[in-house]
Amino acid sequence: MNKLLTVILTVMFAVAVQAEEVNRTVDAAADGLVEVSNIAGSVTISGWNRSVVEVTGTLGRNVEELIVERDGDKVRIKVKVPRNSGRSIDSDLHINVPKKSSIDVGTVSADIDVTDVAGTQSLHTVSGDITTEYVGGRMRAESVSGDVEVSGNNADGDVTATTVSGDVTLFRVSGEVNAEAVSGEVTIDEGSFDRAELETVNGEIQFLANLRNHGRLTIDTVNGDLEIEFAGDVSATFDVDTFNGSIRNCFGPKPTRTSKYTPGLELEFTEGRGSARVAISTLNGDINICKK
Numbered sequence: 001m002n003k004l005l006t007v008i009l010t011v012m013f014a015v016a017v018q019a020e021e022v023n024r025t026v027d028a029a030a031d032g033l034v035e036v037s038n039i040a041g042s043v044t045i046s047g048w049n050r051s052v053v054e055v056t057g058t059l060g061r062n063v064e065e066l067i068v069e070r071d072g073d074k075v076r077i078k079v080k081v082p083r084n085s086g087r088s089i090d091s092d093l094h095i096n097v098p099k100k101s102s103i104d105v106g107t108v109s110a111d112i113d114v115t116d117v118a119g120t121q122s123l124h125t126v127s128g129d130i131t132t133e134y135v136g137g138r139m140r141a142e143s144v145s146g147d148v149e150v151s152g153n154n155a156d157g158d159v160t161a162t163t164v165s166g167d168v169t170l171f172r173v174s175g176e177v178n179a180e181a182v183s184g185e186v187t188i189d190e191g192s193f194d195r196a197e198l199e200t201v202n203g204e205i206q207f208l209a210n211l212r213n214h215g216r217l218t219i220d221t222v223n224g225d226l227e228i229e230f231a232g233d234v235s236a237t238f239d240v241d242t243f244n245g246s247i248r249n250c251f252g253p254k255p256t257r258t259s260k261y262t263p264g265l266e267l268e269f270t271e272g273r274g275s276a277r278v279a280i281s282t283l284n285g286d287i288n289i290c291k292k
Helices: 003-020
Strands: 021-027 033-048 052-058 065-071 074-080 091-098 102-115 121-127 130-134 137-145 148-152 156-165 168-171 174-183 186-202 205-223 226-230 236-244 247-249 265-271 276-284 287-291
Touching: 021 065, 052 065, 052 074, 074 091, 121 130, 130 137, 137 148, 148 156, 156 168, 168 174, 205 236, 226 276, 236 247, 236 287, 247 265, 276 287
Parallel strands: 033 074, 033 091, 033 102, 102 121, 102 130, 121 137, 130 148, 137 156, 148 168, 156 174, 168 186, 174 186, 186 205, 205 226, 205 276, 226 287, 236 276, 247 287
Antiparallel strands: 021 052, 052 091, 065 074, 236 265
């Protein structure tokens, strides 16, 4: 091998090795916006008490570059890949942001994990799981093929969590929530709500939480059992039906047949003063309504 070729290969190897590891920082607003784009791999975001955004991790071998730039109160982080990218583009990013930042994260085939971020969260992935902590405000977490898990501290806010193929789990989230899964389970565990809209096509739904006075709970599924267990006092009017399934009601009133010619059951009753409204429906599934 001639000396020129040896030098060229050595330089190429050195560049490739350097490109695998990243460690970048940029000054940031204490409550600004951080946008992240990473096609494949993973994105882990943590809040800290510094007005700096720090990006560490590894880049795939075929990644063109990592862009980290600030424009006013916005910081943009993007893993740039070739237009016809194929293999070896998986990049694992570990990002520290100011705690009060809002974040907007988009991936294609990558998991998203967020902790200690107090601002608005907008999290989107095509094929990957989303796991995040929630401390109030507005949040939108969407996956096409993956689970969505949100853990909160019972702070009020507005949360939308959806997936096509996967489960949605919300723990200690309060205020208003919209949770949907096409093929998967939806679970609301603890929390207190003014509005909760829960929907699946093929999957069970569990609501194990408090419905506030004048609140509204809407639960709808095509194929799946429904488990509703209220925490605290219940004051609501109920409208419940299943076409092919049973209804068990711990509050007393019994369901009736919707028609002598069909297998459907329905149940309407009022508990307490009836200040809240509960609408529960499934096409094929059992419904259990009770109180903790």
